[in-house]
Amino acid sequence: MDQIQAMRTFARVVEAGTFTHAADSLQLPKATVTKHVQALEERLRVKLLNRTTRRVTVTTDGAAYYDRAVRLLADFDDMEASMTQARATPRxxxxxxxxxxxxxxxxxxxxxxxxxxxxxxxxxxxxxxxxxxxxxxxxxxxxxxxxxxxxxxxxxxxxxLEFITVATPDYLARHGTPAHPLELESGHRIVTYFSPVSQRRYPLEFHRDGEVIEVANNAHLTVNESNAYVLSVVAGQGIGQITTLQAQQHLERGELVALLPDWPQPPxxxxxxxxxxxxxxxxxxxxxxxxxxxxxxxxxxxxx
Known part of the structure; x- marks a missing residue:
C-alpha cells in the first residue's frame, strides 16, 4: 500500500464528507478510495470513519489521525517543492x-x-x-x-470596493433626479440585490454623518447575480447601487449618471x-x- 496516497485519500474523504465526493475530486474510482481507507485502517488497527448510507463521520481516533496527517502531508509537499524548485516554478x-x-x-x-x-x-x-x-x-x-x-x-x-448610486439618463428624465435618499421611497423605482444562498434582500443603503437610511420597500426588481444586476440598472429598470468598478465604463459612455454623492455606502x-x-x-x-x-x-x- 502507498501509505502517502492512502493518507491523502483518507484526508479527502474527511473533507468531502462522502466516499463518492472524495472519489470525484480525486478522479479515482469509488472502490479505489474505499480500498485505500480500509487498508489504512487495517494497518493502523483502528477504525477511522463511521460509515452510513449517506455520509461518513470521523471517529475520535480518526480525527486525531486526520489532524496529524494533514500537517504531515503539508510538510511532505513543502519538502518536495523545495527539492524540485517548485517555489520558483509552481506547478x-x-x-x-x-x-x-x-x-x-x-x-x-x-x-x-x-x-x-x-x-x-x-x-x-x-x-x-x-x-x-x-x-x-x-x-x-x-x-x-x-x-x-x-x-x-x-x-x-x-x-x-466602493459603491455608487446610479441610474440611466432616460430614467431620470422620466422620474426626476432625487436630491435626498428619502425621495426614493415614493415616485421612484429601485433595483435591489438578493442573496442566491440566503435569499436575503439587500436594501439601498445611504450613510452621512452617522445617519443611515435604507430603502427597499418599493423595489421594482430584485436580482441575485451581480452582472445581471448591473445590466438591469443600465436597461433603465430603476435606481441601483453598484461598485465604481462595475460603473466605470457605463459612466464614461454616458449610459449611467451618478446620484447622491454626499450619501455613500460603506466600502x-x-x-x-x-x-x-x-x-x-x-x-x-x-x-x-x-x-x-x-x-x-x-x-x-x-x-x-
Missing part, C-alpha cells in the same frame, strides 16, 4: 472560485498574465456569486467580498481566502500574491 492544477463581476472585469481579462508567469499551473476557474464550501468542494482559494463568517479559514484582505472589503491546511502550497501562494498585486494596482479598488 499543478489549481481550483479557484470568484464572483461573477470580479471574474468578468478583473480576473479573466488579466488571466493571460498569470498563465505567462506560471505556465505549469492549470486553473479550474469557478465563477459564481454563491458561497462556496472550500473544504467540501475541494477549492484551493476564493476571492470574495464582505466580512468573513468562517474564522477557521485563512484570509488576506486585498482591496475595498466592501475584498479577501482572497484559502483553507489553513493549504498555506504551504506554492501554486496557491503564487495565485494569492498575483491577485493581491492585480487588485492593488487598479485605481478604483481602494486599499484599507
Amino acid at each position: 499543478g492544477r489549481l481550483r479557484v472560485d470568484v464572483g461573477t463581476s470580479v471574474a468578468r472585469l478583473l480576473i479573466i481579462p488579466q488571466l493571460a498574465d498569470f498563465q505567462q508567469r506560471y505556465p505549469e499551473i492549470q486553473i479550474d476557474l469557478g465563477v459564481t456569486d454563491r458561497t462556496i464550501d472550500l473544504i467540501g468542494d475541494n477549492v484551493d482559494c476564493v476571492i470574495r467580498g464582505g466580512e468573513l463568517s468562517d474564522q477557521s479559514l485563512v484570509a488576506r484582505r486585498i482591496a475595498n 466592501l472589503p475584498v479577501y482572497v481566502v484559502y483553507p489553513p491546511n493549504r498555506h504551504l502550497s506554492a501554486k496557491v501562494r503564487a495565485f494569492v500574491d498575483w491577485a493581491a498585486e492585480l487588485f492593488a494596482r487598479h485605481p478604483l479598488l481602494q486599499r484599507g
